[in-house]
Amino acid sequence: MYGVSQNIKNTANIILKILVVAIFAFPFLWVISVSLQTDAEVNTFPATIIPKTPQFNNYVRAWQAGPFLTYFKNSVVIIVAIITIQMLIMIPAAYAFAMYDFKLKNILFSLVLIAFMVPTQVTFVPVYLMMGEWGLLRTLWPQILPFMTNAFGIFLLRQYFMQVPEELIEAARLDNASELKIVYKLMIPMAKPALATIILFSFVSHWNEYFWPLIMTNTTDVRPLTVGIAALKSTEGFVNWNTIMAGNMFLIAPILIVYVFCSRFIIKAFSYSGIK
Amino acid sequence: MAKIEFRNVTKAFDKNVVIKDLNLEIEDGSFTVLVGPSGCGKTTLLRMIAGIGPQTSGQVLIDGVDVSNVPPGKRKVAMVFQNYAIYPTMTVKENIEFGLKNNKVPKEQREKLINETASKVGLTEYLNRKPSQLSGGQRQRVALARAMVKNPSVFLMDEPLSNLDAKLRVQMRVELIELHNKLKTTFVYVTHDQVEAMSMADTIVLMNEGKIQQKASPEVMYKDPDNLFAARFIGSPPMNVCNLDHKGNKFGFRPERVDITDEYVNDTAFIMEGVVVTREMLGHETIYSVRNEEGITVTVKRLDDKWRMDQKVFVSVKDIKDIYFFGKDGQRIRENDNDYAYCINQLRGVKNEEN
Numbered sequence A: 001m002y003g004v005s006q007n008i009k010n011t012a013n014i015i016l017k018i019l020v021v022a023i024f025a026f027p028f029l030w031v032i033s034v035s036l037q038t039d040a041e042v043n044t045f046p047a048t049i050i051p052k053t054p055q056f057n058n059y060v061r062a063w064q065a066g067p068f069l070t071y072f073k074n075s076v077v078i079i080v081a082i083i084t085i086q087m088l089i090m091i092p093a094a095y096a097f098a099m100y101d102f103k104l105k106n107i108l109f110s111l112v113l114i115a116f117m118v119p120t121q122v123t124f125v126p127v128y129l130m131m132g133e134w135g136l137l138r139t140l141w142p143q144i145l146p147f148m149t150n151a152f153g154i155f156l157l158r159q160y161f162m163q164v165p166e167e168l169i170e171a172a173r174l175d176n177a178s179e180l181k182i183v184y185k186l187m188i189p190m191a192k193p194a195l196a197t198i199i200l201f202s203f204v205s206h207w208n209e210y211f212w213p214l215i216m217t218n219t220t221d222v223r224p225l226t227v228g229i230a231a232l233k234s235t236e237g238f239v240n241w242n243t244i245m246a247g248n249m250f251l252i253a254p255i256l257i258v259y260v261f262c263s264r265f266i267i268k269a270f271s272y273s274g275i276k
Numbered sequence B: 001m002a003k004i005e006f007r008n009v010t011k012a013f014d015k016n017v018v019i020k021d022l023n024l025e026i027e028d029g030s031f032t033v034l035v036g037p038s039g040c041g042k043t044t045l046l047r048m049i050a051g052i053g054p055q056t057s058g059q060v061l062i063d064g065v066d067v068s069n070v071p072p073g074k075r076k077v078a079m080v081f082q083n084y085a086i087y088p089t090m091t092v093k094e095n096i097e098f099g100l101k102n103n104k105v106p107k108e109q110r111e112k113l114i115n116e117t118a119s120k121v122g123l124t125e126y127l128n129r130k131p132s133q134l135s136g137g138q139r140q141r142v143a144l145a146r147a148m149v150k151n152p153s154v155f156l157m158d159e160p161l162s163n164l165d166a167k168l169r170v171q172m173r174v175e176l177i178e179l180h181n182k183l184k185t186t187f188v189y190v191t192h193d194q195v196e197a198m199s200m201a202d203t204i205v206l207m208n209e210g211k212i213q214q215k216a217s218p219e220v221m222y223k224d225p226d227n228l229f230a231a232r233f234i235g236s237p238p239m240n241v242c243n244l245d246h247k248g249n250k251f252g253f254r255p256e257r258v259d260i261t262d263e264y265v266n267d268t269a270f271i272m273e274g275v276v277v278t279r280e281m282l283g284h285e286t287i288y289s290v291r292n293e294e295g296i297t298v299t300v301k302r303l304d305d306k307w308r309m310d311q312k313v314f315v316s317v318k319d320i321k322d323i324y325f326f327g328k329d330g331q332r333i334r335e336n337d338n339d340y341a342y343c344i345n346q347l348r349g350v351k352n353e354e355n
Helices: A002-035 A057-065 A068-099 A105-117 A120-133 A141-147 A151-162 A166-174 A179-190 A192-207 A211-216 A225-235 A241-271 B042-050 B092-102 B107-121 B136-148 B166-183 B194-200 B218-223 B228-233 B340-354
Strands: B004-013 B016-026 B031-035 B057-062 B077-080 B154-158 B186-191 B203-208 B211-216 B240-243 B250-253 B259-261 B270-281 B286-291 B297-302 B312-317 B323-326
Touching: A002 A241, A057 A068, A057 A241, A068 A105, A068 A141, A068 A151, A068 A179, A068 A192, A068 A225, A068 A241, A105 A151, A120 A141, A120 A211, A141 A211, A151 A192, A166 A179, A166 B077, A179 A192, A192 A241, A211 A225, A225 A241, B004 B042, B016 B042, B016 B203, B016 B211, B031 B042, B031 B194, B042 B057, B042 B077, B042 B154, B042 B186, B042 B203, B077 B136, B092 B107, B092 B136, B107 B136, B136 B166, B166 B186, B166 B194, B186 B194, B194 B218, B203 B218, B203 B228, B211 B218, B211 B228, B228 B240, B228 B250, B228 B323, B240 B297, B270 B297, B323 B340
Parallel strands: B031 B186, B031 B203, B077 B154, B154 B186
Antiparallel strands: B004 B016, B004 B057, B203 B211, B240 B250, B250 B323, B259 B312, B270 B286, B270 B312, B286 B297
């Protein structure tokens, strides 16, 4: 009896898992499918699931429909700059908030948290005007400068640093380690899970950012992929879904590649736990 | 090699003064144990030497040099923490190497030092392990190796054995004594355990409420305590203390100096009739509590175990030298003090009243 009910349970479990995977994977598979269909297939009803002959030409068409090399380069430059600068600012800030006592510490930390809560829709007009005044609108800076810090990251990392036993830092000081060394030799390796989380969130949200670059850019030479792909819609007068989906693949592929290569590390980082 | 001096040292946390105007000298090459109940300020003193919890005022000198403005890493001291504080993300080797790297020791010399130290503490096979793969005793050795490899002039230890099980603790105690004999550097060791203090120290500094109660060798500490606190803190079970008169003077005697008889004995310094109320058989010795009609309880430590519960007995101290007198302020009244004769008379009075 036990064996039978256990079997049923296991089967149900597996079916449920497959269902969940299907729900999450279906949109991606659908994008790939449409990106390989002919113009006629896209418009048939019921929809085609597997294209008869894959139209790789769609990718060429999408790539040539706009300056995609520039878009792609812009996206990469922006994301690398944002994450690098965020790390440089966030880690020392979190360490200071967690470890030192200084004047106005609590007020400053509250400011960080408030910044975290202000939606971009409130700030984009003043930021746009400011960037215009500084003459930066034809550069990538309007897409980088406002995201130099990461309030969520500072908060998360501060919590993490605060859990590190004080003796560890005292031991390091007795070992004649400078504060900088304590941060990058001791604190950063211990905060790997937090940092992995922060980088992942930062990467996904800024790579997919659409609203901000759309507003901050007037010329194609500073636009990122997201805006470029959206522009595919209007370039040929009517909506070519297969071309648009091919364009979307340019956007999704890097994330998937990053994930495939880093998933093991990310999972390890999450499951890493410090010893007492 | 280093001598440590505290001069008029005060430490306050916010407005809470923990140590006030303390003066202390720790001799070069000694194994000094700071002992006292929790909150007595012993760890605070240790952290002052290390420089990780600097004094509020006063001076700390190492080898005659005021180190108040010297950062912890430049003081040539090494510390072993209670919960080891080994770096969890580094291997055993990296843990030991960290301080050497920061002090810019060249690579070949580092390798040599690490291998030497690792073999001394028996960690050679574990050099490439992460701390999470080590047992408590092994982690303790890593912490010790990390301190030793820097060849410090002062070793500071903050209850390093309290996280180990009883057997391992005794073993490590012996190893620490041997280590001190080998290195001949100054050891400053903090503990709340008087047994640890007695067994390892050549000088004990007994503290209570931020004040030094007595600084002496273990023998003197046991045989000639300066005050009531020292008398009761050192020794297990603690000294018996009874009232001598109504003015607050007291006398005390150690449980191991008490005889038990079933008949009255003449010519004793102190004798009391009572009933055995508890009996703890420990194997090599037995601890009895004997209580008289007035409710005064005397603890007795004997090698024999023939006395039974509820048995009527006499407890006595034969030699007057085994009886310690203390004044109202808790200070010891010694043989050459003015009040000594008064105390002897009072004690006779107590004895007579007992009969």
